[in-house]
Every structure is written in C-alpha cells, then in structure tokens.
Amino acid sequence: MAVDTSYYLILSAAVFCTGLFGILTRRNALLFLMSVELMLNAANINLVAFSQYYGNLTGQVFALFTMALAAAEVAVGIGIILVLYRNFEDVDVAEAATMRW
C-alpha cells in the first residue's frame, strides 16, 4: 500500500542533482543560493522517506530542524549577496575571487 522507499530516494537524487547542476553551471549568486536550497531539501526528502521506512518519527522531527536552519542560512546567504552586489555591482560569483577586497 505504501509507496516504495526507492521512489522517494530517486526523487531525492533528482532534486539533489538539479541543485548540483545549478551550482556547477551557473555563475549568478542568487541561483547558487537556490541550488543549495534544492540540495538541502533533497536531504530532507531522504530524512522523511527513511522515517516512513523505519516507522520512526525521529527523521520527520529532524527534518523540521533542518528547515529552520535552512531559513537562517538563506538569511546569511542573502546578506552576503547584498554585500557582493554593493562592492562589485554584480552578483557574479567569479568576480569575488578573494576573501578581502
């Protein structure tokens, strides 16, 4: 009756690889941030899938914590992108090659 766990894993792999594709091929920092979020959410899908696989709710509760930390991470990431834009007047990640400028 329940959906087989391997389908969830394939969905998770697809989302993860979409994020990886974005990180490897794009240079826009905002798209970078979106891609990182996709990879994070792929991990969340795995947590919930294995929670259902083992019949244990720990994975689902842990996924909630991951979401909260992802939100905080996005706030920091957007802050960094804002500074990047202010200093380089661009959000191209290849422009900022050094930690100091």
Place this chain on the structure above:
Amino acid sequence: MTTRPELRLGGHLAPGIIAVALFVIMAVVFVGAPLGDPVGFDDATAIQNETLQSESPTGDYGSVSANGQTYAVAYNGSEETANVSVANDPGVGVDFREVDTTGDGQSDTVYAISRTSITENIGYLMFAVDSDQRSAPGETFLVAFEIIDMVLVGALVGAVVLARRDEGGEVVAALGLRDSDESPGTSAGQVAADGGTEDGGDN
C-alpha cells in the same frame, strides 16, 4: 540559405554532464537497493489491547463518549454484543481493527485502538510531552530545540548589534544611541558612533 539554432558542443558542457551522470548512478543504485517494504505509520503501535469481543466479529463497531469516558461498542445487526470502556481515554477518537490471533486466516478478535495523528506525534516528540499519548516511536528533541532556539536568537541579536553603515564619513548603527536631546546639533536619525570624522563630527 536559412540559419537555425545549433547546439554548441564542447568541454563547457562537462559540469552539467557530471551532474546528470551522478543522477544516473544514484538512480541505478537506488533501484537495485535491497530495500524491503517500509514499516510506515499506518499500522502504528496504537493498539490498546482492549479485547472488544472474542467471537466472530461480523457486526459494526462504534465508539461512544459518555461521562468523560470512551466506550467501544460492537454491534451484531442491531444487537449490542460488547461494550467495554477504553482504558486511557485517547480523546482523539477510537478506531477498531480486526485481528487474527489464532492464525486460522479468520479474524477472531476486535481491538479498540486509538490512533494519534502523525502531526500530533511530531509535536509531542519535539517538545517531549505526553509520552502516554504517543503512538509512534521516536526520540524527543526538547534539548536540541532549546539549543537551536538560543543560537538563532544569538544570531539575530548579533546581526542587529553589528549592523552599521557609513554615511558621509559617519558610522550609522541600526541600534545606535539615538538620543537627540544630548546632541541637538546632530541631524535626526544619525549617530556619530566613532566620535565624529573630518566632515561629520560636531556639526
């Protein structure tokens, strides 16, 4: 001669191909993984072991709440065959499940079960409360919740305290000492937190 768009092939495609190849490898591994049937939450450990009736349960079942207690009632036609009070009144409704205890392929016992919803269980686990209401196993996360709470509040306060910007040589803080009475000459909304600079101080 017409022109048409062409796919530009070359080494610049390699990163994208790597990502797609990774997905193919992962998919092959996951399809072939020897994962059994998921346990799931449908048949959660919610059975209250309250035997409702031990004869052939051919009738309908219902739950009745009266005098603050929940009663599980079995009907056979219009005849009430059993009426037991459900221990530890679940308060979320009583469900019934027929169980084959003798192994002859026919269900012979009806259990009254209480099923706490998954979302409700998550709440109980996150805040480590009401352990007798939980119907699915899991670890409690109260300590982790509090630690992350403190860390995020610290990050927020740190961000507000550290937020500042230069404005015409003056450092303007988001949470500055904006007391316009002490320095009436300062323009409204600006604080010279660095004591004033060449063009901004003591104006």
